[in-house]
Amino acid sequence: MAASTPTKRPSDSLPITRFTSVVVRFRRLATTGLITAMVVHLIFLVLFWLLDIWLLMAFNIFSVLLYGLCLIGMRFPALRPMSLVLAWLEIIAHAGISTLALGAASGFHYLLLALVPLVYIDPRGDVLTRLTGLLILTGLFVGLDLISTLHDPWFLLREETLLWLRMGNGIICFIGLGTVINVYARSSRQSERDLRSMASTDLLTGLRNRRSLTDEALLLVAERRSVNHHLAVVLVDLDHFKQLNDRYGHAFGDQVLADTARLMNRTMRPGDSLARWGGEEFLILLTDADLDRAICVAERVRESIAAQTFRSDEGESLSITATLGVTEWRGNEEFEVCVSRADDALYLGKQNGRDRVEVAKPR
Numbered sequence: 001m002a003a004s005t006p007t008k009r010p011s012d013s014l015p016i017t018r019f020t021s022v023v024v025r026f027r028r029l030a031t032t033g034l035i036t037a038m039v040v041h042l043i044f045l046v047l048f049w050l051l052d053i054w055l056l057m058a059f060n061i062f063s064v065l066l067y068g069l070c071l072i073g074m075r076f077p078a079l080r081p082m083s084l085v086l087a088w089l090e091i092i093a094h095a096g097i098s099t100l101a102l103g104a105a106s107g108f109h110y111l112l113l114a115l116v117p118l119v120y121i122d123p124r125g126d127v128l129t130r131l132t133g134l135l136i137l138t139g140l141f142v143g144l145d146l147i148s149t150l151h152d153p154w155f156l157l158r159e160e161t162l163l164w165l166r167m168g169n170g171i172i173c174f175i176g177l178g179t180v181i182n183v184y185a186r187s188s189r190q191s192e193r194d195l196r197s198m199a200s201t202d203l204l205t206g207l208r209n210r211r212s213l214t215d216e217a218l219l220l221v222a223e224r225r226s227v228n229h230h231l232a233v234v235l236v237d238l239d240h241f242k243q244l245n246d247r248y249g250h251a252f253g254d255q256v257l258a259d260t261a262r263l264m265n266r267t268m269r270p271g272d273s274l275a276r277w278g279g280e281e282f283l284i285l286l287t288d289a290d291l292d293r294a295i296c297v298a299e300r301v302r303e304s305i306a307a308q309t310f311r312s313d314e315g316e317s318l319s320i321t322a323t324l325g326v327t328e329w330r331g332n333e334e335f336e337v338c339v340s341r342a343d344d345a346l347y348l349g350k351q352n353g354r355d356r357v358e359v360a361k362p363r
């Protein structure tokens, strides 16, 4: 590539990242809930068949079928809201009819409690919707308790049976609450991990980004100030990258960046760090390395980049070169000062013809 005036600082590239949205997580949670509800209603179905309560048996057959339909509906974006509303209404109707049929002592109104976290988890709900949802659930819970205290249930069961039912419903309620909270907590932790990874990774190359490496370097520098360990910095800048982009296209440039990052990554020792520092600039942080070792590493990187060949879309074989600035951390200076010295060396390397390693000795 032809020579041109060296550029001092390349600009940072914007990180574009994958992110599993909170809506997707809510959908997963809702699907898990629907499957669980279906299984629970199958158990109720058997139970009411054993107790010979035909009304609740019929209602549970209807519920199982309804959950099946809701699960199918969850596969289609347009039907999702309706599926969720139907599932909500089913739980409310199930709690209501079962409590009226068997009395509050059966504990069926406890099932309403499992809906409380869902009022808050739905990401589309605003404050008013949440408050309304909570008030409706509270009203239903208290109302059902009151009505069944004032009126006899439709079906009379033995005290012992009611006790078992109440305990069962209490357990289902706790398991339901626990499951919802667990799924939500796990998805929150996953979101946190995703965000951390997004904040520290460069999407194009998969390398750590500037922020992540700077954070590590600042920690190392703080630790090593007292211990007097070596630390060296190598700045790598690909030569004439603008020309490469202009000649072969930006997508090809991206590929070259990604391949070069992979190549450099392979040459790193465990413990050393490599980051995409800016557009076509990379930074290598060498822990426990003095200047001589840093120069060796820089030479090795320079040679491996120069030896790498690429094939353009037109089938043309080409290679690129890089200029590297090397320096050693002085032990009592800020990390930025050390990087700036490596940058000065790099700039000198560009002026001196590129494809070379330039060293800045700390004074």
Ligand SMILES: Nc1nc2c(ncn2[C@@H]2O[C@H](COP(=O)(O)OP(=O)(O)OP(=O)(O)O)[C@@H](O)[C@H]2O)c(=O)[nH]1
Residues within 6 Å of the ligand: 004, 005, 006, 007, 009, 010, 013, 204, 237, 238, 239, 240, 241, 242, 243, 245, 249, 250, 251, 252, 253, 254, 257, 278, 279, 280, 350, 354
């Ligand atoms: N394809 C691609 N190009 C990028 C990316 N980030 C920065 N660049 C390009 O890298 C080029 C850097 O150009 P300059 O700063 O002039 O440097 P150069 O052409 O490499 O010249 P020297 O550094 O002086 O050898 C610009 O054209 C940027 O658009 C990227 O993520 N992908």
